[in-house]
Amino acid sequence: MNQAPTIPKPSLERLFLYYRILEACREGRKEVISSEELGRRAGVDAAQVRKDLTYISQCGRPGIGYQVGELLVALEAVLGLKRQTHAALVGVGRLGTAIHNYPGFTHFGLRITALFDIDPARVGQRVGEHEIYHIDRLVEIVSASTIQLGIITVPAHAAQAVANGLIAAGVRGLWNFAPVTLRVPPGVIVRNEDLAVGLATLSWHLARSAKPLVSGGK
Amino acid sequence: MNQAPTIPKPSLERLFLYYRILEACREGRKEVISSEELGRRAGVDAAQVRKDLTYISQCGRPGIGYQVGELLVALEAVLGLKRQTHAALVGVGRLGTAIHNYPGFTHFGLRITALFDIDPARVGQRVGEHEIYHIDRLVEIVSASTIQLGIITVPAHAAQAVANGLIAAGVRGLWNFAPVTLRVPPGVIVRNEDLAVGLATLSWHLARSAKPLVSGGK
DNA sequence: TAGATTGTTAATCGATTAACAATC
DNA sequence: TAGATTGTTAATCGATTAACAATC
Structure with missing residues (x-):
């Protein structure tokens, strides 16, 4: 109560x-x-x-x-700002790398402790203190860890499969940067960070305010 | 009417x-x-x-x-999806580069036609078909262009000055990735893409749903 | 005709804004 | 005391959900 x-x-x-x-x-x-x-x-x-x-x-x-x-x-x-959140990041392309290195996140308690990619050229490389694993080992490695959050920075067509793997591995939150709507079972929390939609709404407002209407747009 | x-x-x-x-x-x-x-x-x-x-x-x-x-x-x-929006991107770090290369944006009509940075090591480099200019030339170059939108991917402490420059140069929309609230004159449209706050809310919900309360969290 | 599905209105829900008594 | 500023209640605003007559 x-x-x-x-x-x-x-x-x-x-x-x-x-x-x-x-x-x-x-x-x-x-x-x-x-x-x-x-x-x-x-x-x-x-x-x-x-x-x-x-x-x-x-x-x-x-x-x-x-x-x-x-x-x-x-x-x-x-707000639980002293709490650490352990995360896996899947898709170590430019956006994934940018997120991995973004200084503002550690400040809010994010610790990215595992990295995955499908590209053999990237697998095995180190990024900071962590190695990039092949996506085939996602469920295995995440299951054995304390990771609670999955960060999805893969292309749209691969995102659902990645989400499924992360959920199967016990992750209960997804931060999704891929431009698709993920289907997840109840209890899994998803936040879509759909940059393209963000941009599109901004440029819509921009175009709209440009047209000098009756009383000056806005 | x-x-x-x-x-x-x-x-x-x-x-x-x-x-x-x-x-x-x-x-x-x-x-x-x-x-x-x-x-x-x-x-x-x-x-x-x-x-x-x-x-x-x-x-x-x-x-x-x-x-x-x-x-x-x-x-x-x-939605004006065939319309092109010309943009300047300021701050060609990892996040800036990721945005510049993000394939989903051109699809929604974004054309980044000018890049700026303060780091002498980056100035003069080419990214795709565009050259990186020194931030000192921001107002000069943007004023002379058809750029309507500014993308701010600089550190927080530099963001307001960059916003001021972009606005002085005639830009009417800002897509702000820096973790600060920008002050802008009326008529300028701002969209804050505050990733740290996005993450923080997600991990708050996560921690909250984890606590097994009366009837199972949610 | 019977079944499916729209467009729209009304009811509900939730968030913001305004106002002000309480209090430093 | 007079001025400033909170915490809270009530009024407003806006968005979502439910219901259903119209229509294919």
């Missing part, structure tokens, strides 16, 4: 944004921040900020604002 | 998804599809599919379904 209240998805994403801003505040020796300023820096309404922060705790003080340090600690606890 | 009805953001993204599925149908010589099947393949409710498609036209037939060919043409027109 009194299970932690489930945080709405958009609020959750904003909380991570606030966290980063607060870290910058700490670095700048800023000790207190108001919902108004936090909102301005995050591009979010002040009322929205206060609402979001109620999912964490009540650590603001009327008339004063929020203690940066306190809020950081509370966010770390609720 | 009777201006094209503005499409809700989530619907717009799904329309691009449908488009890809319909292309696959065309390839498979499938001529008719129901909202139910399209929904199943896209991971979307059938009622939702029908609703989304009303933003395009009424090209379904009761009792039959949708003509794949007709729907593709209608989507191409409304």
Whole structure:
């Protein structure tokens, strides 16, 4: 009972944004921040900020604002920012390599501990401290590990098979960069990072705002 | 009057998804599809599919379904899929290179026609058919071009300055991969592709579903 | 005709915004 | 005390889901 209240998805994403801003505040020796300023820096309404922060705790003080340090600690606890997530990355092409090396991820607890590819030229190579294995060994190796998350950076046509393998190996979350909708059994969490759709919506809005309509587009 | 009805953001993204599925149908010589099947393949409710498609036209037939060919043409027109978007990419690191080479983008009309970096070792190199210019020449070169979109793949601390330069050069849309909230004047469209936040939310859900609560998590 | 499936309206759900009493 | 700013409630807005008459 009194299970932690489930945080709405958009609020959750904003909380991570606030966290980063607060870290910058700490670095700048800023000790207190108001919902108004936090909102301005995050591009979010002040009322929205206060609402979001109620999912964490009540650590603001009327008339004063929020203690940066306190809020950081509370966010770390609720967002689980000290927890490590072990991941396998499948598809060590350019995008896969970029993700493997992206500095921002380790900061949020991601540890990529296994790499797979189908290209014999890549198999056996080392990337950082890890070796690239052949995709045939995916289930074997992941099953024997503590890996909880699969990162899919293979071409679209191979993505479903890779997802199946990862799930068979016991992975319960997928971060999918391939431009396809994956079918997964209930209980498996999928996040699609469909860059092409992201681009397409952006350029749609762009083209749309360009047409000088009645009152100037927007 | 009777201006094209503005499409809700989530619907717009799904329309691009449908488009890809319909292309696959065309390839498979499938001529008719129901909202139910399209929904199943896209991971979307059938009622939702029908609703989304009303933003395009009424090209379904009761009792039959949708003509794949007709729907593709209608989507191409409304989504502007034949239109080219010229873009400048700033920050030719691993992520920048991955994006530059990502095959799915040209398919949605993206043409990256200028590349910039601050690293003297990279400036002057060629990537595909384009040369990498020094970031100092950003405003000069972009101003003189037909570039409408800026892709920001620089480190967080440099992103706002890059955004300012792109906007000064007349760009009206930004695709921002840097983990910061950009401040832009009204009329400039920004899409943040914040991968670290994406990952963080995914691993939050993962950790949360792992805890065996009252009735099995979810 | 009977069965299938659309387009649309109404009901539901969820998130954002506004307002303000409580409090530092 | 006066001014600032929170936490929370209520009002608004927007998107999803359900239901069903129309129609192939």
